[in-house]
Every structure is written in structure tokens, then in C-alpha cells.
Amino acid sequence: MQSYNSFEVAQKQLRSVAELLNLDRATLELLLWPQREFKFTLPVKMDNGATNVFHGYRIQHNFARGPAKGGIRFHPDETIDTMRAHAGWMTWKTAVVDVPLGGGKGGVVCDPRKMSVRELENTARAYVRALWQHIGVDRDVPAPDVYTNPQTMAWMMDEYETITNQHQPGVMSNKPLSLGGSQGRRDATARGGVIVVREACKTFGVDPTGAYAIQGFGSTGQRLAMFHQNLLGGGTLIAVSDSTGAVFNKNGINPRELVSHKLRTGAVEGFPGSEPIDPKSILELEVAVLYPAALENAINVGNADRVRARIVCELANGPTTPQADRMLFEKGVHVIPDILANAGGVAGSYLEMVQNRSSFYWKESEFDDMLDATMTKAYHSVLGASRERSVTMRTGAMLVAVARVAEACKLRGWV
Ligand code: NAD
Numbered sequence: 001m002q003s004y005n006s007f008e009v010a011q012k013q014l015r016s017v018a019e020l021l022n023l024d025r026a027t028l029e030l031l032l033w034p035q036r037e038f039k040f041t042l043p044v045k046m047d048n049g050a051t052n053v054f055h056g057y058r059i060q061h062n063f064a065r066g067p068a069k070g071g072i073r074f075h076p077d078e079t080i081d082t083m084r085a086h087a088g089w090m091t092w093k094t095a096v097v098d099v100p101l102g103g104g105k106g107g108v109v110c111d112p113r114k115m116s117v118r119e120l121e122n123t124a125r126a127y128v129r130a131l132w133q134h135i136g137v138d139r140d141v142p143a144p145d146v147y148t149n150p151q152t153m154a155w156m157m158d159e160y161e162t163i164t165n166q167h168q169p170g171v172m173s174n175k176p177l178s179l180g181g182s183q184g185r186r187d188a189t190a191r192g193g194v195i196v197v198r199e200a201c202k203t204f205g206v207d208p209t210g211a212y213a214i215q216g217f218g219s220t221g222q223r224l225a226m227f228h229q230n231l232l233g234g235g236t237l238i239a240v241s242d243s244t245g246a247v248f249n250k251n252g253i254n255p256r257e258l259v260s261h262k263l264r265t266g267a268v269e270g271f272p273g274s275e276p277i278d279p280k281s282i283l284e285l286e287v288a289v290l291y292p293a294a295l296e297n298a299i300n301v302g303n304a305d306r307v308r309a310r311i312v313c314e315l316a317n318g319p320t321t322p323q324a325d326r327m328l329f330e331k332g333v334h335v336i337p338d339i340l341a342n343a344g345g346v347a348g349s350y351l352e353m354v355q356n357r358s359s360f361y362w363k364e365s366e367f368d369d370m371l372d373a374t375m376t377k378a379y380h381s382v383l384g385a386s387r388e389r390s391v392t393m394r395t396g397a398m399l400v401a402v403a404r405v406a407e408a409c410k411l412r413g414w415v
Helices: 006-021 025-032 080-096 117-134 150-164 185-204 219-232 255-265 279-284 322-331 344-358 364-389 393-411
Strands: 036-045 051-062 068-074 103-109 140-144 211-215 236-242 245-248 275-277 289-292 311-313 334-336
Touching: 006 025, 006 080, 006 393, 025 393, 036 080, 036 117, 051 068, 051 080, 051 117, 051 140, 068 080, 068 117, 068 150, 068 344, 080 103, 080 344, 080 364, 080 393, 103 117, 103 140, 117 150, 140 150, 140 344, 185 219, 185 289, 185 311, 185 334, 185 344, 185 364, 211 219, 211 279, 219 236, 219 255, 219 289, 236 255, 236 279, 245 279, 275 279, 279 289, 322 334, 334 393, 344 364, 364 393
Parallel strands: 068 103, 068 140, 211 236, 211 289, 289 311, 311 334
Antiparallel strands: 036 051, 051 103, 236 245, 245 275
């Protein structure tokens, strides 16, 4: 597969939407670049007594609509350019769902799979010691991302509160429930994806109780499998893949039993009553809805012409290459792009921030209702923009988002 620089890709996407919006030169230049970038070194004491010096980053792409918002990754392959790209995509994601936040992303170049729990905690706390003056409920609110989780957020929040001598649970989102996390946040990404599928089915006359397939059976894929049936009143899950293989049953796979099997055995393969299939073929099955929930570039020029789904809902970030996106559009496949399809996560983080600010926590059903209203409205804004201009839903989503951010920059008198 062709290698590419994701920041260059992100800038190219913005340039093409800027042309459609007739953005002026100064606004485009402002949005092409992060507003602030932090690079720092993190000396971390390892279990063997040695000190490792890791490199840390935080990119704050845009603050025009609110504090920066986005994950922190611990990953050996992170570069400043991947974080710049993802910070920008977070700005568009928060704008698409119209929550009052900007975009950010950060990370530490390290390999958590080779680190102990104590070393991970030391790294998380060192990250906050380096950055604490530049984050906070009104500046920048990080969240978990690749190889970080609610426990990482708990350590980071504790370090921040210790340094500032204040109770500030809202400084991080997606925290454990007992430390100011929200009921419903854990499920918000998958729930948001199914809500936009529900709207797409209604709009295009697709039977929501038809067949569906899921690529990737991690935290998002497992929840999707269940919510699809719960929220849409049915649906036959015919195929699921993970990194070790794929299973198929044309009569349906029970989502709950497959989750138990995966938790017990570590893989979807060997699920009773199913037959193994080539994991690549999962993208080519005749289904009402296909959920790519694993990898980047899964749908590409090599397989896009064989995709037979009516709706592709991109829970993963970047699962469809730009050429494949055009091929699917021309074939009439309705692609719900990642910045809309998986924005339930950040919409849920916003609800958690609101609860933290007011120190008042709602019932899960209230959280779910608010998430539903936010995602439903966002889907129809993007659909409206894509129809008005006869463009893909991806371009429609960028048109909506970039216009909102550009307007905020202009009203502030920045451009
Ligand atoms: P996860 O690590 O829990 O799960 C990833 C799954 O993908 C695993 O089941 C893994 O086995 C599977 N996988 C890996 N390689 C595969 C392959 N070649 N074929 C099929 N499956 C493969 O991650 P997650 O949190 O479920 O995230 C999945 C995707 O959703 C990622 O792209 C992530 O960026 C995106 N996303 C997640 C969230 C969230 O809140 N978790 C929010 C926004 C976007």
C-alpha cells in the first residue's frame, strides 16, 4: 500500500473544500495549520532503575469554537505530522456535531506493550507535569486514544489536580465512572454510529432489519453488534472479523454470544455455528449496512468495486481511501464518513464535560437521548449540504464543519 503523510492528506482535503466555500486566503492559511504546538521531553523512571527519555507532543489545532479536544496516544510510530492531522480532524468532528469545542491531539512516542503498569503511570504523570499550564477545562481537554484508556485519564487528572490544588475532573474526559465519568460515554461512539445509520435507512428506504457485517471486533465493534439490533429493532449480523480471522453465518450470529466467545478465547474464529471466511471478503458481502471498525484504508481501489453494501458507516478513522470514496459514490453506496459516523465519542465527551462543570450527573437514558438528538441533527445537516452541492457525504461533512469554524474565526475578528 502506498505510504502517505496524513498531515499532507488533511491539508489537501481542506484545500479542496476551501475552494468550494470560496474561503479567503487568510482563513485558509489559519485553518491549514495548528494554532499551537507543544513538543517536550519526558524523563521517566523505569522499573529497572534506569531513566528513559520519551518525546511528547500536544497539538492544539483550533480554539475558535471552544477549548481544544482530542485524544492522547501512547504509540511507538507517532509523529508530529500524524498528530497535526488528527488534531485538525478533531476540529472538523466537533464542528460537524456542533458542540462548542475545538480540536487537539497529542501523544508520547513509546511502546506501552513493553511497559509495566507503574511505567505507564509514570509516563502519564510526566506528560501532565510537562503540559499542565496549557491544558484545562477552558483550554484543552484530552481523552484516551490508541493504547491509553480511562485509567490513563485517571492518573493524568490526579496529577493535574495535585499540581493545581483544585478539584478539576473536567480536565480529562472518558474517565472512570467513580472519578466523574459519565454513564453512557463508554458506549457513545458505537451508539452514535447506529443512530446515523438509522437516519440513513429512513432517508434511503434501506431495511434496517436486513443483513449487516462488522470489520473489527474491539470495544467499538462489539458494542455496534448489539446496538444495531437494539436501536434498529432487528437486523441479521452475518459476518464479523478481527485481526485473527473472520466468521460467517447467513442465518445470523448472536452478538451477545459472539462477545462472550471473543472474551473467552480472544478471537472471533471458532464461534459455534459459524464458518470461517477470508477476512478481506467481509467488505464484499451483500449487506444493508457495512461497518468498518478497525483499520485505515480497508476500502481502497483494489476492492471498492466489489463492495455490495447499501450503507457504509465508517466507525474507524480513515477506512476508505479518497479514490475508493469516489468509486462508492458513483456506485450509489451511501458512505457515512468517519468525522460524522464516529463523532458520537466526542459528542459524549462534551456531555461529560457539561456534567463535570455543573457537578450534576444525569441518568444514562438522559445522556443517550441528548446524544441521539445531536447525532440526528448532525446527520441531516451533512446530508443537506451533500445534496445541495451534489457531493459525497464526506465533502458535505467538511463543508458544514469548515464553514462553522471559518465563521467563528471571522466573528472573532481573526481574519
Ligand atoms: P480496539 O483496539 O478496541 O479494536 C480494534 C479491533 O480491530 C480489534 O478487534 C482488532 O482485532 C481488529 N483488527 C485489527 N486488525 C484487523 C484486521 N486486519 N481485520 C479485521 N479486524 C482487525 O479499537 P476501537 O476502540 O474499537 O477502535 C476501532 C476504530 O474505531 C479505530 O479506527 C478507532 O480510531 C475508531 N474510533 C474509536 C473510538 C472509540 O471511542 N473507541 C472513537 C472514534 C473512532
